[in-house]
Amino acid sequence: MxxxxxxxxxxxxxxxxxxxxxxxxxxxxxxxxxxxxxxxxxxxxxxxxxxxxxxxxxxxxxxxxxxxxxxxxxxxxxxxxxxxxxxxxxxxxxxxxxxxxxxxxxxxxxxxxxxxxxxxxxxxxxxxxxxxxxxxxxxxxxxxxxxxFNKVFAKLASELKKPDAVTVISKENYKVKVYPLPVSYLWLVGGKTEEALHKLGIRTIGDLAETDASVLTKVLGKRGRQVRVYARGEDEEEVHWQKTKEDMKSIGNSLTLPKDVTDREEAKRWLYALSESVAARQRAANVGRANTVHLVVRNAQLQFSGWQTKVPPTALCGDIAKAAYELFCAHCPTGTRVRLLGVSVSGFDYHVEQLTLDNVIDEAAGEISYEKKERVENAVAKIREKYGYATMQRGVVLGDERTDGLDIRGKKEEIISETQLRGKEE
Ligand SMILES: [Mg+2]
CATH class of the missing domain: 3.40.1170.60 (MutS, DNA mismatch repair protein, domain I)
Known part of the structure; x- marks a missing residue:
């Protein structure tokens, strides 16, 4: 079709x-x-x-x-x-x-x-x-x-004629209009990328579009493949719109546990499972990274307590869960009987990630970049969407058969509002 x-x-x-x-x-x-x-x-x-x-x-x-x-x-x-x-x-x-x-x-x-x-x-x-x-x-x-017909060409078109002008790049005319332009007109092609392309004898966007992907990858890594996609008019990135993003102050999930939990390691596994659903929703909502993690605990006496901590901006499960677990250890004495756990994030920066050369350099240096972790988490979320939640589990969650394969995304037996949470903060 x-x-x-x-x-x-x-x-x-x-x-x-x-x-x-x-x-x-x-x-x-x-x-x-x-x-x-x-x-x-x-x-x-x-x-x-x-x-x-x-x-x-x-x-x-x-x-x-x-x-x-x-x-x-x-x-x-x-x-x-x-x-x-x-x-x-x-x-x-x-x-x-x-x-x-x-x-x-x-x-x-x-x-x-x-x-x-x-x-x-x-x-x-x-x-x-x-x-x-x-x-x-x-x-x-x-x-x-x-x-x-894509974002990259629309941006390029806006730069071709100004001020007070409209420029159309269509599927019919892009080879005539775009291909003769210098590569530097293309999004993400500047400075070092342009220099590297020039060394390969690639001067125009048309040259870039017609170069073998493997040649570009060898010299520029993933970025090479990316700019070739742009040059060929194959960019599929969506317009990231968020009608109500200004209203979205926090994203969270909480769960009444199947039985009271006293063991820290077990609490940790639940916090990972909760954080995973929070991070996935956060990324899907396009609100950028969060700078605050909140933890809510309800004990066997049904008393609520809540704490929060600042974190380096993140939309990653690992970061959120780690902060939640640290709050847990700091505030819940060993042996506390926990009936409910809730994790939420707030303080979004509404920042949309762009692929930068720095990411490539990080990876070359053997570091796992934030972006790479994010891509991994997104890939996991997609697989789960397609094949079910139980198909992929974090190591930390796998350690317990009671959390293994349990889809907690839709479970909100206790929904804690932000005000309730604030009211309980120390
Ligand atoms: Mg302007």
Whole structure:
């Protein structure tokens, strides 16, 4: 069966900070302008500039002093971050007229999946044009929108023409439009990757697409295979949208044990089983990593106790379980009869992981990177989804036949609310 072609937009606000400053104060329009932390501080840094300032060769991140040398009459304004956030939200509200599947890549860039919206609002290109004109008419800002059948090409398209433009890269035209471009135009290709590709004689995206995968893997590892996939228009990454992520403050699971537990090792196995379901849900919810682990214990006298601890940001079962077990050991004296255990995480960073060269280097150095552990846990979750929970068990869980093969994901005999938990914290 042929898969449906996705329709992805990548929308990038042009000279965003400077444009908001002009929207706030139209008198600034048409003149070279830079945004800086403190305009009186000549050693301050240029945070943003408009098209007119660009013509003088002014660059982001250079000093105000050097910008003034290039253009003595450049207008300088202090940054107003709250206004940038406010405008960013207003732009998002425009996107939401067309789809709820919006991924915020940064304050001025979003990826939108409008595959389902085409029947209602017209083709991807038509939707992009509607967004472009609404942002301009209603907010006085301009946007460059790329339209394509995957995220990588949509982003690339958004960069091809700006400001105030729509560019389409389709399955019909990508070989003509994309293949002649330098490899550095491709997402994740910069610096060292570009250098390595040049050494192989690969200069254009087309060269990269037509190079044997094994050649690339030899020189660049997994990253080589990845950039080849991008070049060939085979990127399948989804737009990571999360409608209610702002509401998701914590994710947890708790369980009344089949019998009271007094043995620490046994409690540890249950904590691993609980943490596994928590970590899997956390990753599925795309909320990023958590910086706090909570433990709830109910004893044989039915008294609740709860504790929490800060952890290095994580979405891994191993990290969560370890922190929960440490809390358990610190607060539950040996011999405590435990009837219920609950594990939850909070303090999400909503950070979406990207594959970076650092991961590859870590692995080359023989370290198991966070990303690798995460991939392993994701793979396990997928196998379980397909073949049942009992097919794969952690060593620590396998030690006890009472937890072996027991699916605790759906069991929530005791659901502990966050407020209840807070109320019981020491
Ligand atoms: Mg931008």
């Amino acid at each position: 042929e898969q449906r072609t996705r329709v992805i937009l990548h929308s990038d606000l042009n000279n965003f900070f400077a444009s908001v400053e002009i929207a706030r104060n139209p008198e600034l329009k048409g003149k070279p302008l830079i945004v800086c932390g403190d305009p009186k501080e000549r050693h301050g840094i240029v945070l943003a500039k408009n098209e007119e300032a660009k013509k003088y060769g002014i660059k982001t991140a250079e000093t105000v002093y050097s910008a003034l040398k290039k253009c003595p009459h450049v207008q300088m304004v202090a940054s107003h971050y709250h206004d940038y956030k406010r405008y960013s939200d207003l732009v998002r509200a425009i996107y939401e007229r067309f789809t709820e599947k919006i991924e915020e890549c940064s304050i001025d860039e979003c990826a939108l999946d409008v595959t389902e919206s085409v029947a209602l609002f017209g083709s991807g290109e038509e939707i992009a044009q509607k967004i472009r004109s609404a942002v301009k008419d209603e907010l006085g800002l301009t946007v460059s929108v790329g339209v394509s």
